Amino acid sequence: MVRIVSFDTIHIPAAAALVAAAAAEARRCHPPAPAGLDDPARAAGLLIGPAASGLGAAALRGGRLIGFLAPLTFDLWGGPGAYVPEWGQAGDPALVGGLYALAAARWAQVGRTVHAVTLWAHRPEVEAAWHDVGFGRAVIDAVRDLEAPARRGRGVKVRRADRADAGRLAALERALWAHLAAAPAFRVHPPPGGRVEAARRLTDPAQPVWLAEVGGVPAGFLSLQPGDEAPAALRSPDLVRCDGAFVLPERRERGVATALLAAALGWAAAAGFAGCTLDYESANLEAARFWPAAGFSPVLHSVARRVA
Incomplete structure (x- = not known):
C-alpha cells in the first residue's frame, strides 16, 4: 500500500x-x-x-x-x-x-x-x-554537441557583432520579444533593454553575439553565454548556452539560422566547450521545428497549469 x-x-x-x-x-x-x-x-x-x-x-x-x-x-x-x-x-x-x-x-x-x-x-x-x-507542455531544454551543421545558407554573411552594432541588435531583440509575445506562444516577459543594454552585452567577450546579413541588411542574430542560467541538469562549465536567436520572417527557410548556428558552434568549440544548451517554448512553432532539426536533443520538458 x-x-x-x-x-x-x-x-x-x-x-x-x-x-x-x-x-x-x-x-x-x-x-x-x-x-x-x-x-x-x-x-x-x-x-x-x-x-x-x-x-x-x-x-x-x-x-x-x-x-x-x-x-x-x-x-x-x-x-x-x-x-x-x-x-x-x-x-x-x-x-x-x-x-x-x-x-x-x-x-x-x-x-x-x-x-x-x-x-x-x-x-x-x-x-x-x-x-x-x-498540465500542458510549456518549455523544452535541449543540448547538442558542437559538430557543425551540414547545411549552410547561400548569400548569408555572418559576423561577430561589436558595440557599433548595438542598434541593430536592439532592433532584432525587440522583434524576437514581439514574436514570443504574440500568438501562439504568448510569452509573458519584460521587453528587452534596448540599445544601452545591447551595447553593454556587446562589450562582454564571454557573451558573444553573431549577426547575419543578406545583401548588407540585418537578417537575424544568435547569442551565447556561459551556462550558469541553465537548469541544474544542464549546468556545467563545459557547456555554453544559447540565450537568444531570431531570424526575421522574410529571411526564414533560407539557411540564415543554420549559418548563425554554425558560426556560434565553431566559436564554442575553439573556446574549449563540449556542447551547447538552449530552451524554447513549445508553442514557438518556428523554434520547435528548427532546433530539433538542427541537432538539439530535448533533455527536459517543463509542464504547467494555472488554477483558479
Missing part, C-alpha cells in the same frame, strides 16, 4: 538517490549532458530548502520512499507560483496524481496558483501522467 505524506528532511537521502538515478539515465540518452546531478550529494543539497517549506509530498511503500515532489516558490508568468525542478521530483507515473493532489492543495492554500514541473524528456509516460491532471 502506498501512503502519500508531506515531504520532509528525513526523506532527502532517498529522494536524492532517486534523482541521481534519473539523471544518470538521462545522461546515457543525451551524452553531452553533464554529470552533476548523478551525485546524490548535490541533489541532497538542493532539496534542503524545499523540504523545509512543508509544500512537498512523498510517496511511501512499507516506509520506503518511492516518489516525491519538492517545489520552489517564486513568481511564474506573472503570478505566484510553485515550481518543481527536475531535481525536485521522481517516481512512477501511477504516483503523479496522488503526489500532486496533496501538494497542490497546500500550494493553493498559500496562494500559489501557477504550477509548473520540469520533467525528464526520456520518460514520456511520466509527462503523460501530468497531462492527465491538467
Whole structure:
C-alpha cells in the first residue's frame, strides 16, 4: 500500500538517490549532458530548502520512499507560483496524481496558483501522467554537441557583432520579444533593454553575439553565454548556452539560422566547450521545428497549469 505524506528532511537521502538515478539515465540518452546531478550529494543539497517549506509530498511503500515532489516558490508568468525542478521530483507515473493532489492543495492554500514541473524528456509516460491532471507542455531544454551543421545558407554573411552594432541588435531583440509575445506562444516577459543594454552585452567577450546579413541588411542574430542560467541538469562549465536567436520572417527557410548556428558552434568549440544548451517554448512553432532539426536533443520538458 502506498501512503502519500508531506515531504520532509528525513526523506532527502532517498529522494536524492532517486534523482541521481534519473539523471544518470538521462545522461546515457543525451551524452553531452553533464554529470552533476548523478551525485546524490548535490541533489541532497538542493532539496534542503524545499523540504523545509512543508509544500512537498512523498510517496511511501512499507516506509520506503518511492516518489516525491519538492517545489520552489517564486513568481511564474506573472503570478505566484510553485515550481518543481527536475531535481525536485521522481517516481512512477501511477504516483503523479496522488503526489500532486496533496501538494497542490497546500500550494493553493498559500496562494500559489501557477504550477509548473520540469520533467525528464526520456520518460514520456511520466509527462503523460501530468497531462492527465491538467498540465500542458510549456518549455523544452535541449543540448547538442558542437559538430557543425551540414547545411549552410547561400548569400548569408555572418559576423561577430561589436558595440557599433548595438542598434541593430536592439532592433532584432525587440522583434524576437514581439514574436514570443504574440500568438501562439504568448510569452509573458519584460521587453528587452534596448540599445544601452545591447551595447553593454556587446562589450562582454564571454557573451558573444553573431549577426547575419543578406545583401548588407540585418537578417537575424544568435547569442551565447556561459551556462550558469541553465537548469541544474544542464549546468556545467563545459557547456555554453544559447540565450537568444531570431531570424526575421522574410529571411526564414533560407539557411540564415543554420549559418548563425554554425558560426556560434565553431566559436564554442575553439573556446574549449563540449556542447551547447538552449530552451524554447513549445508553442514557438518556428523554434520547435528548427532546433530539433538542427541537432538539439530535448533533455527536459517543463509542464504547467494555472488554477483558479
